[in-house]
Amino acid sequence: MVSPPHEAMHRIFQEYPGLFAGVSKALDLDFAPPTSVTILPTDLTEARPVERRVDTLLRFDSEDDDSFLLAVEAQREKDPDKPSSWAYYLSFLSTKYKLPVMLLVVCQDRATAEWATQHVSLGPRQWPALTLRPLVAGPHNMPVITDPDEATADLALATLSAITHAKQPVIDGILKALSTAVLDVPEAVADPIIELTTQGLDSAPRALELWRTLVAVDLSFYKSSISEEIRDQGRAQRGAEDILVVLEARGFDIPDEIRERVTSCDDPALLRRWLTRAVTAPSAEEIFTDEDA
Structure with missing residues:
Protein backbone atom coordinates (compact mmCIF):
# COMPACT_ATOMS: atom_id res chain seq x y z
CA MET A 1 0.00 0.00 0.00
CA VAL A 2 1.32 3.44 -0.95
CA SER A 3 1.74 5.58 2.19
CA PRO A 4 2.18 9.37 2.58
CA PRO A 5 5.90 9.06 3.53
CA HIS A 6 6.48 6.88 0.46
CA GLU A 7 4.89 9.53 -1.75
CA ALA A 8 6.82 12.38 -0.13
CA MET A 9 10.20 10.62 -0.41
CA HIS A 10 10.07 10.50 -4.20
CA ARG A 11 7.50 13.18 -5.14
CA ILE A 12 9.72 15.89 -3.67
CA PHE A 13 12.08 15.24 -6.60
CA GLN A 14 9.20 15.88 -9.02
CA GLU A 15 8.32 19.14 -7.30
CA TYR A 16 11.96 20.21 -6.95
CA PRO A 17 14.12 18.41 -9.55
CA GLY A 18 17.02 20.66 -8.60
CA LEU A 19 17.06 18.90 -5.23
CA PHE A 20 19.25 16.20 -6.79
CA ALA A 21 22.07 18.75 -6.97
CA GLY A 22 21.97 19.15 -3.20
CA VAL A 23 21.71 15.40 -2.65
CA SER A 24 24.61 14.61 -4.98
CA LYS A 25 26.74 17.30 -3.33
CA ALA A 26 25.98 15.83 0.10
CA LEU A 27 27.12 12.45 -1.24
CA ASP A 28 30.35 13.91 -2.71
CA LEU A 29 29.34 13.33 -6.33
CA ASP A 30 30.23 15.70 -9.15
CA PHE A 31 27.48 16.36 -11.70
CA ALA A 32 27.37 19.29 -14.09
CA PRO A 33 24.49 21.72 -13.34
CA PRO A 34 21.60 20.75 -15.64
CA THR A 35 20.31 23.18 -18.22
CA SER A 36 16.92 21.48 -18.02
CA VAL A 37 15.14 18.70 -16.16
CA THR A 38 12.22 16.78 -17.62
CA ILE A 39 9.75 14.68 -15.66
CA LEU A 40 9.18 11.49 -17.66
CA PRO A 41 6.38 8.90 -17.54
CA THR A 42 6.91 6.35 -14.77
CA ASP A 43 5.14 3.46 -16.52
CA LEU A 44 7.63 0.68 -17.36
CA THR A 45 4.98 -1.81 -18.48
CA GLU A 46 5.84 -4.12 -21.35
CA ALA A 47 3.42 -5.30 -24.06
CA ARG A 48 2.67 -8.39 -22.00
CA PRO A 49 0.25 -7.88 -19.06
CA VAL A 50 2.91 -7.18 -16.40
CA GLU A 51 2.79 -3.69 -14.96
CA ARG A 52 5.97 -2.17 -13.56
CA ARG A 53 6.32 1.41 -12.39
CA VAL A 54 9.23 3.36 -11.00
CA ASP A 55 8.25 5.93 -8.35
CA THR A 56 9.73 9.00 -10.06
CA LEU A 57 11.68 9.31 -13.31
CA LEU A 58 13.61 12.43 -14.33
CA ARG A 59 15.77 13.32 -17.32
CA PHE A 60 18.70 15.67 -16.67
CA ASP A 61 20.28 17.58 -19.57
CA SER A 62 23.34 19.82 -19.34
CA GLU A 63 25.26 22.14 -21.63
CA ASP A 64 28.01 19.59 -22.24
CA ASP A 65 25.39 17.14 -23.56
CA ASP A 66 25.99 14.85 -20.58
CA SER A 67 22.37 13.72 -20.29
CA PHE A 68 21.19 10.95 -17.96
CA LEU A 69 18.06 9.51 -16.38
CA LEU A 70 17.43 9.46 -12.64
CA ALA A 71 15.01 6.86 -11.28
CA VAL A 72 13.94 7.68 -7.71
CA GLU A 73 12.55 4.91 -5.51
CA ALA A 74 11.13 5.40 -1.98
CA GLN A 75 11.93 2.38 0.17
CA ARG A 76 10.30 1.99 3.60
CA GLU A 77 11.72 -1.45 4.52
CA LYS A 78 13.96 -4.25 3.30
CA ASP A 79 12.52 -6.22 0.40
CA PRO A 80 14.56 -9.11 -1.05
CA ASP A 81 12.66 -8.87 -4.35
CA LYS A 82 13.48 -5.21 -4.95
CA PRO A 83 17.04 -5.52 -6.33
CA SER A 84 15.80 -7.66 -9.21
CA SER A 85 12.99 -5.18 -9.91
CA TRP A 86 15.42 -2.27 -9.81
CA ALA A 87 17.78 -4.03 -12.19
CA TYR A 88 14.85 -4.55 -14.56
CA TYR A 89 13.91 -0.86 -14.31
CA LEU A 90 17.43 0.29 -15.20
CA SER A 91 17.78 -2.17 -18.08
CA PHE A 92 14.38 -1.23 -19.48
CA LEU A 93 15.08 2.51 -19.23
CA SER A 94 18.52 2.15 -20.82
CA THR A 95 16.97 0.25 -23.71
CA LYS A 96 14.04 2.64 -24.12
CA TYR A 97 15.83 6.00 -23.82
CA LYS A 98 19.40 5.07 -24.91
CA LEU A 99 20.79 7.12 -22.03
CA PRO A 100 22.86 6.40 -18.91
CA VAL A 101 20.60 5.56 -15.96
CA MET A 102 21.03 6.10 -12.23
CA LEU A 103 18.95 4.75 -9.35
CA LEU A 104 18.43 6.86 -6.22
CA VAL A 105 16.81 5.06 -3.27
CA VAL A 106 15.42 7.27 -0.47
CA CYS A 107 15.00 5.71 2.98
CA GLN A 108 13.80 6.81 6.41
CA ASP A 109 15.72 4.39 8.60
CA ARG A 110 19.37 3.43 8.73
CA ALA A 111 18.89 -0.35 8.52
CA THR A 112 16.92 -0.07 5.26
CA ALA A 113 19.42 2.44 3.88
CA GLU A 114 22.39 0.17 4.64
CA TRP A 115 20.56 -2.75 3.01
CA ALA A 116 19.76 -0.71 -0.09
CA THR A 117 23.39 0.51 -0.35
CA GLN A 118 24.74 -3.00 -0.86
CA HIS A 119 25.91 -3.86 -4.35
CA VAL A 120 23.87 -6.78 -5.68
CA SER A 121 25.31 -9.03 -8.36
CA LEU A 122 22.84 -10.76 -10.65
CA GLY A 123 24.44 -13.88 -12.02
CA PRO A 124 26.63 -16.76 -10.86
CA ARG A 125 29.45 -15.98 -8.45
CA GLN A 126 32.00 -17.08 -11.07
CA TRP A 127 30.84 -14.35 -13.47
CA PRO A 128 28.34 -11.75 -12.16
CA ALA A 129 27.05 -10.41 -15.47
CA LEU A 130 25.20 -7.46 -13.93
CA THR A 131 25.86 -5.57 -10.69
CA LEU A 132 23.26 -3.24 -9.20
CA ARG A 133 24.79 -0.21 -7.48
CA PRO A 134 22.11 2.13 -6.12
CA LEU A 135 22.76 5.62 -4.82
CA VAL A 136 21.08 5.84 -1.41
CA ALA A 137 19.86 8.89 0.55
CA GLY A 138 18.81 8.36 4.15
CA PRO A 139 19.40 9.37 7.75
CA HIS A 140 22.98 8.05 7.55
CA ASN A 141 24.14 10.56 4.95
CA MET A 142 21.61 13.37 4.45
CA PRO A 143 22.51 16.69 6.12
CA VAL A 144 20.90 17.63 9.42
CA ILE A 145 19.66 21.16 8.69
CA THR A 146 18.84 22.95 11.95
CA ASP A 147 19.85 26.46 10.92
CA PRO A 148 16.88 28.51 9.59
CA ASP A 149 19.17 30.43 7.22
CA GLU A 150 20.51 27.18 5.78
CA ALA A 151 16.96 25.88 5.45
CA THR A 152 15.88 29.07 3.67
CA ALA A 153 18.78 28.73 1.22
CA ASP A 154 17.53 25.31 0.07
CA LEU A 155 13.97 24.57 1.18
CA ALA A 156 13.76 21.35 -0.83
CA LEU A 157 16.92 19.90 0.75
CA ALA A 158 15.69 21.00 4.20
CA THR A 159 12.41 19.19 3.52
CA LEU A 160 14.24 16.03 2.47
CA SER A 161 16.35 16.39 5.62
CA ALA A 162 13.13 16.35 7.67
CA ILE A 163 11.69 13.38 5.75
CA THR A 164 14.81 11.21 5.99
CA HIS A 165 15.40 12.05 9.68
CA ALA A 166 11.71 11.78 10.66
CA LYS A 167 12.40 9.07 13.25
CA GLN A 168 15.69 10.47 14.55
CA PRO A 169 16.19 12.60 17.70
CA VAL A 170 17.49 15.48 15.55
CA ILE A 171 14.08 15.93 13.89
CA ASP A 172 12.93 18.56 16.41
CA GLY A 173 15.66 21.00 15.40
CA ILE A 174 15.13 20.33 11.70
CA LEU A 175 11.38 21.02 11.90
CA LYS A 176 11.86 24.20 13.92
CA ALA A 177 14.34 25.49 11.36
CA LEU A 178 12.07 24.55 8.45
CA ALA A 207 7.47 14.39 14.78
CA LEU A 208 4.19 14.86 12.92
CA GLU A 209 2.55 16.24 16.07
CA LEU A 210 5.40 18.72 16.54
CA TRP A 211 5.20 19.80 12.89
CA ARG A 212 1.44 20.35 13.08
CA THR A 213 1.94 22.44 16.22
CA LEU A 214 4.66 24.54 14.59
CA VAL A 215 2.53 25.07 11.49
CA ALA A 216 -0.60 25.91 13.51
CA VAL A 217 1.27 28.50 15.61
CA ASP A 218 3.97 29.93 13.36
CA LEU A 219 2.03 29.87 10.07
CA SER A 220 -1.29 31.18 11.34
CA PHE A 221 -1.37 33.86 8.65
CA TYR A 222 -1.59 31.29 5.85
CA LYS A 223 -5.12 30.69 4.56
CA SER A 224 -4.49 27.85 2.12
CA SER A 225 -6.46 24.61 2.37
CA ILE A 226 -3.31 22.70 3.32
CA SER A 227 -2.42 25.03 6.18
CA GLU A 228 -6.03 25.22 7.34
CA GLU A 229 -6.28 21.43 7.43
CA ILE A 230 -3.16 21.15 9.55
CA ARG A 231 -4.38 23.87 11.91
CA ASP A 232 -7.80 22.19 12.21
CA GLN A 233 -6.14 18.93 13.19
CA GLY A 234 -3.98 20.76 15.72
CA ARG A 235 -7.02 22.50 17.20
CA ALA A 236 -8.90 19.19 17.40
CA GLN A 237 -6.05 17.61 19.30
CA ARG A 238 -5.90 20.48 21.79
CA GLY A 239 -9.71 20.37 22.16
CA ALA A 240 -9.59 16.68 23.06
CA GLU A 241 -6.87 17.37 25.63
CA ASP A 242 -8.99 20.16 27.18
CA ILE A 243 -11.95 17.77 27.64
CA LEU A 244 -9.80 15.20 29.42
CA VAL A 245 -8.23 17.85 31.64
CA VAL A 246 -11.66 19.12 32.74
CA LEU A 247 -12.95 15.61 33.49
CA GLU A 248 -9.82 14.74 35.45
CA ALA A 249 -9.98 18.03 37.39
CA ARG A 250 -13.53 17.15 38.42
CA GLY A 251 -12.27 13.87 39.83
CA PHE A 252 -13.86 11.54 37.30
CA ASP A 253 -12.32 8.20 36.42
CA ILE A 254 -11.96 8.18 32.63
CA PRO A 255 -12.29 4.68 31.11
CA ASP A 256 -10.02 3.83 28.19
CA GLU A 257 -12.96 3.67 25.75
CA ILE A 258 -14.00 7.25 26.60
CA ARG A 259 -10.42 8.50 26.36
CA GLU A 260 -10.08 6.82 22.95
CA ARG A 261 -13.40 8.24 21.70
CA VAL A 262 -12.38 11.76 22.67
CA THR A 263 -8.83 11.68 21.33
CA SER A 264 -9.84 10.05 18.04
CA CYS A 265 -12.49 12.71 17.27
CA ASP A 266 -11.44 15.25 14.63
CA ASP A 267 -14.68 17.26 14.53
CA PRO A 268 -14.00 20.66 16.23
CA ALA A 269 -17.73 21.45 16.64
CA LEU A 270 -18.40 18.12 18.35
CA LEU A 271 -15.39 18.54 20.61
CA ARG A 272 -16.67 21.97 21.66
CA ARG A 273 -20.03 20.43 22.64
CA TRP A 274 -18.32 17.73 24.66
CA LEU A 275 -16.12 20.32 26.36
CA THR A 276 -19.17 22.38 27.36
CA ARG A 277 -20.86 19.28 28.82
CA ALA A 278 -17.68 18.20 30.58
CA VAL A 279 -18.01 21.23 32.88
CA THR A 280 -21.40 20.17 34.31
CA ALA A 281 -21.96 16.50 33.38
CA PRO A 282 -22.55 14.20 36.40
CA SER A 283 -20.14 11.62 34.94
CA ALA A 284 -17.63 11.27 32.13
CA GLU A 285 -20.04 9.14 30.13
CA GLU A 286 -22.70 11.87 30.19
CA ILE A 287 -20.78 14.15 27.82
CA PHE A 288 -21.90 11.84 24.96
CA THR A 289 -25.61 11.76 25.95
CA ASP A 290 -27.12 13.47 22.89
CA GLU A 291 -24.90 11.69 20.37
CA ASP A 292 -25.59 8.25 21.87
CA ALA A 293 -29.33 8.94 21.94
Missing part, protein backbone atom coordinates in the same frame (compact mmCIF):
# COMPACT_ATOMS: atom_id res chain seq x y z
CA SER A 179 8.97 26.14 10.00
CA THR A 180 10.98 29.33 10.56
CA ALA A 181 12.30 29.27 7.00
CA VAL A 182 8.88 29.07 5.34
CA LEU A 183 7.76 32.18 7.22
CA ASP A 184 9.87 34.26 4.83
CA VAL A 185 8.60 32.84 1.54
CA PRO A 186 5.38 33.38 -0.42
CA GLU A 187 2.43 31.12 0.34
CA ALA A 188 2.70 29.46 -3.07
CA VAL A 189 6.24 28.38 -2.17
CA ALA A 190 5.43 27.39 1.42
CA ASP A 191 2.36 25.26 0.64
CA PRO A 192 4.09 22.38 -1.20
CA ILE A 193 6.88 22.37 1.40
CA ILE A 194 4.29 22.07 4.19
CA GLU A 195 2.40 19.34 2.33
CA LEU A 196 5.46 17.23 1.51
CA THR A 197 6.80 17.53 5.05
CA THR A 198 3.44 16.51 6.48
CA GLN A 199 3.29 13.47 4.18
CA GLY A 200 6.87 12.51 4.96
CA LEU A 201 6.30 12.54 8.71
CA ASP A 202 3.17 10.37 8.60
CA SER A 203 5.01 7.31 9.94
CA ALA A 204 6.59 9.29 12.80
CA PRO A 205 3.67 10.38 15.06
CA ARG A 206 5.72 12.43 17.52
Whole structure:
Protein backbone atom coordinates (compact mmCIF):
# COMPACT_ATOMS: atom_id res chain seq x y z
CA MET A 1 0.00 0.00 0.00
CA VAL A 2 1.32 3.44 -0.95
CA SER A 3 1.74 5.58 2.19
CA PRO A 4 2.18 9.37 2.58
CA PRO A 5 5.90 9.06 3.53
CA HIS A 6 6.48 6.88 0.46
CA GLU A 7 4.89 9.53 -1.75
CA ALA A 8 6.82 12.38 -0.13
CA MET A 9 10.20 10.62 -0.41
CA HIS A 10 10.07 10.50 -4.20
CA ARG A 11 7.50 13.18 -5.14
CA ILE A 12 9.72 15.89 -3.67
CA PHE A 13 12.08 15.24 -6.60
CA GLN A 14 9.20 15.88 -9.02
CA GLU A 15 8.32 19.14 -7.30
CA TYR A 16 11.96 20.21 -6.95
CA PRO A 17 14.12 18.41 -9.55
CA GLY A 18 17.02 20.66 -8.60
CA LEU A 19 17.06 18.90 -5.23
CA PHE A 20 19.25 16.20 -6.79
CA ALA A 21 22.07 18.75 -6.97
CA GLY A 22 21.97 19.15 -3.20
CA VAL A 23 21.71 15.40 -2.65
CA SER A 24 24.61 14.61 -4.98
CA LYS A 25 26.74 17.30 -3.33
CA ALA A 26 25.98 15.83 0.10
CA LEU A 27 27.12 12.45 -1.24
CA ASP A 28 30.35 13.91 -2.71
CA LEU A 29 29.34 13.33 -6.33
CA ASP A 30 30.23 15.70 -9.15
CA PHE A 31 27.48 16.36 -11.70
CA ALA A 32 27.37 19.29 -14.09
CA PRO A 33 24.49 21.72 -13.34
CA PRO A 34 21.60 20.75 -15.64
CA THR A 35 20.31 23.18 -18.22
CA SER A 36 16.92 21.48 -18.02
CA VAL A 37 15.14 18.70 -16.16
CA THR A 38 12.22 16.78 -17.62
CA ILE A 39 9.75 14.68 -15.66
CA LEU A 40 9.18 11.49 -17.66
CA PRO A 41 6.38 8.90 -17.54
CA THR A 42 6.91 6.35 -14.77
CA ASP A 43 5.14 3.46 -16.52
CA LEU A 44 7.63 0.68 -17.36
CA THR A 45 4.98 -1.81 -18.48
CA GLU A 46 5.84 -4.12 -21.35
CA ALA A 47 3.42 -5.30 -24.06
CA ARG A 48 2.67 -8.39 -22.00
CA PRO A 49 0.25 -7.88 -19.06
CA VAL A 50 2.91 -7.18 -16.40
CA GLU A 51 2.79 -3.69 -14.96
CA ARG A 52 5.97 -2.17 -13.56
CA ARG A 53 6.32 1.41 -12.39
CA VAL A 54 9.23 3.36 -11.00
CA ASP A 55 8.25 5.93 -8.35
CA THR A 56 9.73 9.00 -10.06
CA LEU A 57 11.68 9.31 -13.31
CA LEU A 58 13.61 12.43 -14.33
CA ARG A 59 15.77 13.32 -17.32
CA PHE A 60 18.70 15.67 -16.67
CA ASP A 61 20.28 17.58 -19.57
CA SER A 62 23.34 19.82 -19.34
CA GLU A 63 25.26 22.14 -21.63
CA ASP A 64 28.01 19.59 -22.24
CA ASP A 65 25.39 17.14 -23.56
CA ASP A 66 25.99 14.85 -20.58
CA SER A 67 22.37 13.72 -20.29
CA PHE A 68 21.19 10.95 -17.96
CA LEU A 69 18.06 9.51 -16.38
CA LEU A 70 17.43 9.46 -12.64
CA ALA A 71 15.01 6.86 -11.28
CA VAL A 72 13.94 7.68 -7.71
CA GLU A 73 12.55 4.91 -5.51
CA ALA A 74 11.13 5.40 -1.98
CA GLN A 75 11.93 2.38 0.17
CA ARG A 76 10.30 1.99 3.60
CA GLU A 77 11.72 -1.45 4.52
CA LYS A 78 13.96 -4.25 3.30
CA ASP A 79 12.52 -6.22 0.40
CA PRO A 80 14.56 -9.11 -1.05
CA ASP A 81 12.66 -8.87 -4.35
CA LYS A 82 13.48 -5.21 -4.95
CA PRO A 83 17.04 -5.52 -6.33
CA SER A 84 15.80 -7.66 -9.21
CA SER A 85 12.99 -5.18 -9.91
CA TRP A 86 15.42 -2.27 -9.81
CA ALA A 87 17.78 -4.03 -12.19
CA TYR A 88 14.85 -4.55 -14.56
CA TYR A 89 13.91 -0.86 -14.31
CA LEU A 90 17.43 0.29 -15.20
CA SER A 91 17.78 -2.17 -18.08
CA PHE A 92 14.38 -1.23 -19.48
CA LEU A 93 15.08 2.51 -19.23
CA SER A 94 18.52 2.15 -20.82
CA THR A 95 16.97 0.25 -23.71
CA LYS A 96 14.04 2.64 -24.12
CA TYR A 97 15.83 6.00 -23.82
CA LYS A 98 19.40 5.07 -24.91
CA LEU A 99 20.79 7.12 -22.03
CA PRO A 100 22.86 6.40 -18.91
CA VAL A 101 20.60 5.56 -15.96
CA MET A 102 21.03 6.10 -12.23
CA LEU A 103 18.95 4.75 -9.35
CA LEU A 104 18.43 6.86 -6.22
CA VAL A 105 16.81 5.06 -3.27
CA VAL A 106 15.42 7.27 -0.47
CA CYS A 107 15.00 5.71 2.98
CA GLN A 108 13.80 6.81 6.41
CA ASP A 109 15.72 4.39 8.60
CA ARG A 110 19.37 3.43 8.73
CA ALA A 111 18.89 -0.35 8.52
CA THR A 112 16.92 -0.07 5.26
CA ALA A 113 19.42 2.44 3.88
CA GLU A 114 22.39 0.17 4.64
CA TRP A 115 20.56 -2.75 3.01
CA ALA A 116 19.76 -0.71 -0.09
CA THR A 117 23.39 0.51 -0.35
CA GLN A 118 24.74 -3.00 -0.86
CA HIS A 119 25.91 -3.86 -4.35
CA VAL A 120 23.87 -6.78 -5.68
CA SER A 121 25.31 -9.03 -8.36
CA LEU A 122 22.84 -10.76 -10.65
CA GLY A 123 24.44 -13.88 -12.02
CA PRO A 124 26.63 -16.76 -10.86
CA ARG A 125 29.45 -15.98 -8.45
CA GLN A 126 32.00 -17.08 -11.07
CA TRP A 127 30.84 -14.35 -13.47
CA PRO A 128 28.34 -11.75 -12.16
CA ALA A 129 27.05 -10.41 -15.47
CA LEU A 130 25.20 -7.46 -13.93
CA THR A 131 25.86 -5.57 -10.69
CA LEU A 132 23.26 -3.24 -9.20
CA ARG A 133 24.79 -0.21 -7.48
CA PRO A 134 22.11 2.13 -6.12
CA LEU A 135 22.76 5.62 -4.82
CA VAL A 136 21.08 5.84 -1.41
CA ALA A 137 19.86 8.89 0.55
CA GLY A 138 18.81 8.36 4.15
CA PRO A 139 19.40 9.37 7.75
CA HIS A 140 22.98 8.05 7.55
CA ASN A 141 24.14 10.56 4.95
CA MET A 142 21.61 13.37 4.45
CA PRO A 143 22.51 16.69 6.12
CA VAL A 144 20.90 17.63 9.42
CA ILE A 145 19.66 21.16 8.69
CA THR A 146 18.84 22.95 11.95
CA ASP A 147 19.85 26.46 10.92
CA PRO A 148 16.88 28.51 9.59
CA ASP A 149 19.17 30.43 7.22
CA GLU A 150 20.51 27.18 5.78
CA ALA A 151 16.96 25.88 5.45
CA THR A 152 15.88 29.07 3.67
CA ALA A 153 18.78 28.73 1.22
CA ASP A 154 17.53 25.31 0.07
CA LEU A 155 13.97 24.57 1.18
CA ALA A 156 13.76 21.35 -0.83
CA LEU A 157 16.92 19.90 0.75
CA ALA A 158 15.69 21.00 4.20
CA THR A 159 12.41 19.19 3.52
CA LEU A 160 14.24 16.03 2.47
CA SER A 161 16.35 16.39 5.62
CA ALA A 162 13.13 16.35 7.67
CA ILE A 163 11.69 13.38 5.75
CA THR A 164 14.81 11.21 5.99
CA HIS A 165 15.40 12.05 9.68
CA ALA A 166 11.71 11.78 10.66
CA LYS A 167 12.40 9.07 13.25
CA GLN A 168 15.69 10.47 14.55
CA PRO A 169 16.19 12.60 17.70
CA VAL A 170 17.49 15.48 15.55
CA ILE A 171 14.08 15.93 13.89
CA ASP A 172 12.93 18.56 16.41
CA GLY A 173 15.66 21.00 15.40
CA ILE A 174 15.13 20.33 11.70
CA LEU A 175 11.38 21.02 11.90
CA LYS A 176 11.86 24.20 13.92
CA ALA A 177 14.34 25.49 11.36
CA LEU A 178 12.07 24.55 8.45
CA SER A 179 8.97 26.14 10.00
CA THR A 180 10.98 29.33 10.56
CA ALA A 181 12.30 29.27 7.00
CA VAL A 182 8.88 29.07 5.34
CA LEU A 183 7.76 32.18 7.22
CA ASP A 184 9.87 34.26 4.83
CA VAL A 185 8.60 32.84 1.54
CA PRO A 186 5.38 33.38 -0.42
CA GLU A 187 2.43 31.12 0.34
CA ALA A 188 2.70 29.46 -3.07
CA VAL A 189 6.24 28.38 -2.17
CA ALA A 190 5.43 27.39 1.42
CA ASP A 191 2.36 25.26 0.64
CA PRO A 192 4.09 22.38 -1.20
CA ILE A 193 6.88 22.37 1.40
CA ILE A 194 4.29 22.07 4.19
CA GLU A 195 2.40 19.34 2.33
CA LEU A 196 5.46 17.23 1.51
CA THR A 197 6.80 17.53 5.05
CA THR A 198 3.44 16.51 6.48
CA GLN A 199 3.29 13.47 4.18
CA GLY A 200 6.87 12.51 4.96
CA LEU A 201 6.30 12.54 8.71
CA ASP A 202 3.17 10.37 8.60
CA SER A 203 5.01 7.31 9.94
CA ALA A 204 6.59 9.29 12.80
CA PRO A 205 3.67 10.38 15.06
CA ARG A 206 5.72 12.43 17.52
CA ALA A 207 7.47 14.39 14.78
CA LEU A 208 4.19 14.86 12.92
CA GLU A 209 2.55 16.24 16.07
CA LEU A 210 5.40 18.72 16.54
CA TRP A 211 5.20 19.80 12.89
CA ARG A 212 1.44 20.35 13.08
CA THR A 213 1.94 22.44 16.22
CA LEU A 214 4.66 24.54 14.59
CA VAL A 215 2.53 25.07 11.49
CA ALA A 216 -0.60 25.91 13.51
CA VAL A 217 1.27 28.50 15.61
CA ASP A 218 3.97 29.93 13.36
CA LEU A 219 2.03 29.87 10.07
CA SER A 220 -1.29 31.18 11.34
CA PHE A 221 -1.37 33.86 8.65
CA TYR A 222 -1.59 31.29 5.85
CA LYS A 223 -5.12 30.69 4.56
CA SER A 224 -4.49 27.85 2.12
CA SER A 225 -6.46 24.61 2.37
CA ILE A 226 -3.31 22.70 3.32
CA SER A 227 -2.42 25.03 6.18
CA GLU A 228 -6.03 25.22 7.34
CA GLU A 229 -6.28 21.43 7.43
CA ILE A 230 -3.16 21.15 9.55
CA ARG A 231 -4.38 23.87 11.91
CA ASP A 232 -7.80 22.19 12.21
CA GLN A 233 -6.14 18.93 13.19
CA GLY A 234 -3.98 20.76 15.72
CA ARG A 235 -7.02 22.50 17.20
CA ALA A 236 -8.90 19.19 17.40
CA GLN A 237 -6.05 17.61 19.30
CA ARG A 238 -5.90 20.48 21.79
CA GLY A 239 -9.71 20.37 22.16
CA ALA A 240 -9.59 16.68 23.06
CA GLU A 241 -6.87 17.37 25.63
CA ASP A 242 -8.99 20.16 27.18
CA ILE A 243 -11.95 17.77 27.64
CA LEU A 244 -9.80 15.20 29.42
CA VAL A 245 -8.23 17.85 31.64
CA VAL A 246 -11.66 19.12 32.74
CA LEU A 247 -12.95 15.61 33.49
CA GLU A 248 -9.82 14.74 35.45
CA ALA A 249 -9.98 18.03 37.39
CA ARG A 250 -13.53 17.15 38.42
CA GLY A 251 -12.27 13.87 39.83
CA PHE A 252 -13.86 11.54 37.30
CA ASP A 253 -12.32 8.20 36.42
CA ILE A 254 -11.96 8.18 32.63
CA PRO A 255 -12.29 4.68 31.11
CA ASP A 256 -10.02 3.83 28.19
CA GLU A 257 -12.96 3.67 25.75
CA ILE A 258 -14.00 7.25 26.60
CA ARG A 259 -10.42 8.50 26.36
CA GLU A 260 -10.08 6.82 22.95
CA ARG A 261 -13.40 8.24 21.70
CA VAL A 262 -12.38 11.76 22.67
CA THR A 263 -8.83 11.68 21.33
CA SER A 264 -9.84 10.05 18.04
CA CYS A 265 -12.49 12.71 17.27
CA ASP A 266 -11.44 15.25 14.63
CA ASP A 267 -14.68 17.26 14.53
CA PRO A 268 -14.00 20.66 16.23
CA ALA A 269 -17.73 21.45 16.64
CA LEU A 270 -18.40 18.12 18.35
CA LEU A 271 -15.39 18.54 20.61
CA ARG A 272 -16.67 21.97 21.66
CA ARG A 273 -20.03 20.43 22.64
CA TRP A 274 -18.32 17.73 24.66
CA LEU A 275 -16.12 20.32 26.36
CA THR A 276 -19.17 22.38 27.36
CA ARG A 277 -20.86 19.28 28.82
CA ALA A 278 -17.68 18.20 30.58
CA VAL A 279 -18.01 21.23 32.88
CA THR A 280 -21.40 20.17 34.31
CA ALA A 281 -21.96 16.50 33.38
CA PRO A 282 -22.55 14.20 36.40
CA SER A 283 -20.14 11.62 34.94
CA ALA A 284 -17.63 11.27 32.13
CA GLU A 285 -20.04 9.14 30.13
CA GLU A 286 -22.70 11.87 30.19
CA ILE A 287 -20.78 14.15 27.82
CA PHE A 288 -21.90 11.84 24.96
CA THR A 289 -25.61 11.76 25.95
CA ASP A 290 -27.12 13.47 22.89
CA GLU A 291 -24.90 11.69 20.37
CA ASP A 292 -25.59 8.25 21.87
CA ALA A 293 -29.33 8.94 21.94
